[in-house]
Structure formats: structure tokens, C-alpha cells
Amino acid sequence: MDDEDLRLTPRPHTAELLRWAEEQGLDPVPEGPLNAVLTLLELGDARLHDGFPELTSPLLQELLYERIHLYVQPAPDQDPLAYGAAVLLLLEHQRAAKRLNAKRHERLRAEAEWQGELLAGLLRQPHLLTWPRLYALLLRGAGVDTADPAAVRSWLDGYRELEPHDQVAVLAGIEGLDQPEGTDGWTEGVLLSIGMATDGARLLVENRLMQRSYRNLAGLNALGLPMPAELSGDFPQFEAAVQAEALRLLGEWTVPGLPELLLTEYQDLAPEPGAAEVDHYIVKRGLVELPDIGDWPAPEEG
Template identity: 60%
Template structure:
């Protein structure tokens, strides 16, 4: 096990995959999308081989149909995510990890499930989470999202609005299909989805750390700092890492702002 794998967060081989793809003349895919796909696959429980997640039909369905729409709000073409999956499929083919039947099946499933993700799941208002929703609102208002102070200032102004005005803004946000469903019940649903999505990340991070711990123990090696403290400290480290990942896939720092400074704008109480 490489030293990089002793850390809490996955250290993906996105750069290696993209370098290989370029050498093979395959379609270029944005690195953030590749890194996100590899991270979610690993945290979702995919088996790892040579530092890459192993794709199977259930793993693929979990990623494209159940995971990605909870976390990502791409500032660009969402088809980059299925394209990243295709690169991984071709890598496994080249590494002789897939026979012809499995290769054809994974390619077909990626095509149609990728279409469902891009043309349906990412556009549904009822499947939004708070970080995704506020990412859309910030971009629509032209806020420079790389400037966290500007993001905070916009959130302060938005907090000053009446609740009904905020619901109206949610219902008109570009980037998703309006369905007229915004109100207290929809806010509750979004809060539950947001909390659940973050907890799923926490579970994946914990599983990854436990696997590392078991291997370290078997080899008689000391635990890394992230695993060596009190369990409460470990839980807190996992929770903070999950928050950071949610921000990385939307607007860096936004998920933390909503949780810590603007909870009334993104309630998760139920």
C-alpha cells in the first residue's frame, strides 16, 4: 500500500488516467470530473486494483444513478462525468480486466445511464441538495465563486429576504427544470437529501480508513495521525473531510458556510 493511501481522503490516479488517455488518443476529459468520478467510486465501495476502482454493473449504476446528482453541480458540460467513466472502462480493457462481453455491457450501460444523469437527474428540482442549489443561484447572479468573501456577502443579502421571496428565487433558478414545488415541504426534502448525502460520504471515508487500519495492523506499522486519536476526533475529521468534498464538487467553501454560518438558509432539521 502506497503512503498516499494512508490519508483520510482518497488520492486518486486521475492524472495517470488522463496521461494514458492522451497517449492512446482518447477523448480529453476535464480532470475535475475524472477526479470526482474516481473519488466517488472508491468511497462508494468499489473494489480497488492498482489504485483504480473496478467497474461492475452495480458499481456503475450506483455512481451514475444514485451518487453523482447528490454532489455535483458542474460549471460546464455534465457529460464529462460519463466520459470519465468511459476512460476508466477503456483503462480496464487495456489492462485486460474486462472480457468482451463485460466490456460491451459496461459501455452500453454508461451510455444510457449517463444520458439519464445529464438529461434528467441533474435537472430535477426535487433532487437538489443545498450546496447544488446555492451554486446555481450564485452563478446566476454572477458572483465570483472563487472569492469566498463575495460568496459570504451574497448569502448575507439573500438571508435578508423573506422566506417566501427565497422560495420564489429557488423556483426560478436556471439550470434545473421548474416544477412549481417550492415551499416548506420541498425545503425539508432538500435538507434531508443534503444531510443524507454528506453522511454517505462520511461512511465511505470511514470504510476507507478502516481498510487502511486493518492493513497497517497486519503489517505491524503505526497508524497515521488521522486514525490514531480518540474516536470522537476521528469522527470529527471524517465529518470535516465530507464537508470539504461537498464544497469541492460545487463551490469550494460553500457547504461549510451553509452549515456553520447560514444554517437558516439550508436547514437540515427534521
């Protein structure tokens, strides 16, 4: 697997931006949130100028309101407003590089400020969680050393042994979430939505990684260079590399190694429902009534 050819791994200019901020005397921004913001923008639709994403109003909304809460779980000692602060720092850099005029800069700053505050609230909503974010909260709340894979596995094994009602009690005890309904808030629908969001969020990152790689390969093709072996057939190696990189990124934003564990060894603790399970839930809840097959109109004879 030649990463120089496939270019799957994003290469955000985090260190360079932090150095620039220090030179300019700007308020420091934590490296983790800044790296997450730059990476998600790089994997999105942002145009890059000298390696830095260029922000627009639609990109701000997509990042801070629609996307980032699917992926990041701030550490207990980290201010959730740091993600908005990271966007503000990027805007200052964009303005200094003369890529924004004063009017657009002021408007985007205002949007980033209120959407960054909104994000802090979104991160507290149980129904907006994904499994990696949820288990990151559980592990940290239990005092587990998340840098120790054995400790993470041990806690997951213990949680797996709990009865379902005891598991729900643990969920209801999570600090850092708004849970006015307590255990009653952890309904089947909430858990179903967490599984669906997890699957969708991971697939989105995988698709963006593929697009990033394909753009680089188009450049190789234009130069008359051969295509990497991973893409010469049905590319199972490429698909495996894409999933591995997506899981690595998801772990970088929550707990390293955790997303892969939840997808493989502990899938029973983090189910991702298919269409049949979703349809069953909808019908069971009476949200839609499917007609009996006997009532379906017979096909017209040709």
C-alpha cells in the same frame, strides 16, 4: 493529525488516466468530472487494480443513478454528460488493462451511455438537489465569484435578508432546472427533502471515509505498527477530521468552502430536519394519522 496513517484523503489517479487517454488518442474528458467519478468510486465498493476502480453493472447504477447527483453541480460551461464520458474513459482503460472481456466491455459501455444521459436529466430536478448544489446554482446564476469567500458570504448575507416569498422567487428563477410549476413547485416538502438529502449525502461520505481509514489501519495493525493517537480513545479528533474532509470534498464538487458555511454560519439557510420535523410534516400533510395516546392499549399486567 498524520494523514499518512489515517489516509482520509482519497487519491484518485486522475492525472495518470488523462495522460493515458491523450497517449491513446481518445476524446478528452474534463478533469473535474473525472476526478469526482474516480473519487466516488474509490469511496464506494469498487475494487481497485493498480489504483483504478474496476466497474461492474451494480457499481455503474449506484454511481450514475443513485449517488453522483447528490454531490456534483456542473459549472455553467460544463456539459453534464461529462460524468458519463468519464465512466466511459475508465471502461476503456479497464479493457486495455485486460480487466474486461469484449462482451462485458460492450455491455458496460451501453449501460454507461444511457445512464450518463439519464444523470443529465436527474441534475435538472429540483427535488433531487442538496443544499450545496442548490446554492452553487444560485451563486453562479447571480454572477458571484465563487472563488472569493468574501463574495460568497456577501451574497448569502443578502439572500438571508430577503422575505421568504422573495427567496422562493429567486429559487424559481434558477436556470438549469426543470421548473414547470414555477414558485408553486418550491413546496415545504421539496425543501424538506433537500435538507434530508444533504444530511444523508454528507453522512454517507463520512462513513465511506472512515471505512477507508479503517482499512489502512488494519494494514498497520497487521504489521505490528501502533495505532494513531486520534484513534486511541474516543477519537474526537478523528471524527472532526472525517467531517472536515467530507466537507472539503463536497465543496470540491460544488463551490469550495460552501458546504461548511451552510452547515455552520448559514444553517438557517440550509436546514437539515430531524426526525421530529419530518414526523410533524407527515402528520400535518395527512400522510399518516397517528392514534391518540388515549386510544393506545394499556400494557398487560405481569
